[in-house]
Amino acid sequence: MNGAATPKIAVRGVEKSFGAKRVLDGVDIDCAAGESLVIIGGSGTGKSVLVKCILGLLRPEAGSIRIDGMETVGLGGAARAALMHKFGMLFQGGALFDSLRVWENVAFGLIQGRGMERGKARTIAIEKLAAVGLGPEVGMLRPAQLSGGMQKRVALARAIAAEPEIIFFDEPTTGLDPIMADVINRLIVKCVRELGATAISITHDMTSAKKIADRIAMLHQGRIVWHGPTADIDHSGNPFVDQFVHGRADGPIQMEVRAA
Secondary structure: OOHHHOOOEEEEEEEEEEOOEEEEEEEEEEEOOOOEEEEEOOOOOOHHHHHHHHHOOOOOOEEEEEEOOEEOOOOOHHHHHHHHOOEEEEOOOOOOOOOOOHHHHHOHHHHHHOOOOHHHHHHHHHHHHHHOOOOHHHHHOOHHHOOHHHHHHHHHHHHHOOOOOEEEEEOOOOOOOHHHHHHHHHHHHHHHHHHOOEEEEEOOOHHHHHHHOOEEEEEEOOEEEEEEEHHHHHHOOOHHHHHHHOOOOOOOOOOOOOOO
């Protein structure tokens, strides 16, 4: 396999269970370098578990996860630490540290993870805040002083602070009004493009998915049941995708609803 054809991320046959519950049941998916892949699916379908497996936070019972052609399942020590330097992450809800100022939140990985001097890290943090439309004065505030949309932008600035090769976005527009969600979607597209990064996002928000994805994959009952270009999502011909995209109660996806 030549370098040009090697996926940035290649997942093959990944299985992950918690007790008797099989959450991932043989997941196969690739993400090319510089591509923005969005994984959709209902709650509890394993989207977050898949991302945690790729990140190395969870170890699958079976399967292969290759980053730049290198097997990462079971990787530890210095090799795992070096791999983690390729990653950036925007967590659901932002996950900012309340006790730190905004700039310290943005610079946290640079200072704690890479041992960067605080003055240099602060300069980078202010630059990244500017990249998401926030002025230097915001850097001196605490997260509690910010609106939800501003907190999400700070979280995005933190995700791109170390200029990672791969960025993960976990429900990036959850809890935001439609206008602020669109602002965040545009910033994600802008920042990923400027970095030349590879992006994997998980979301329930189809508006967001269509805005930020080059390609969309649907996870259902632990497997990828469809994947294709974003432009094909509305006429996928897949009944699971069709039901999910159009938000229909009736279809092959049966929700567990208890009678009152």
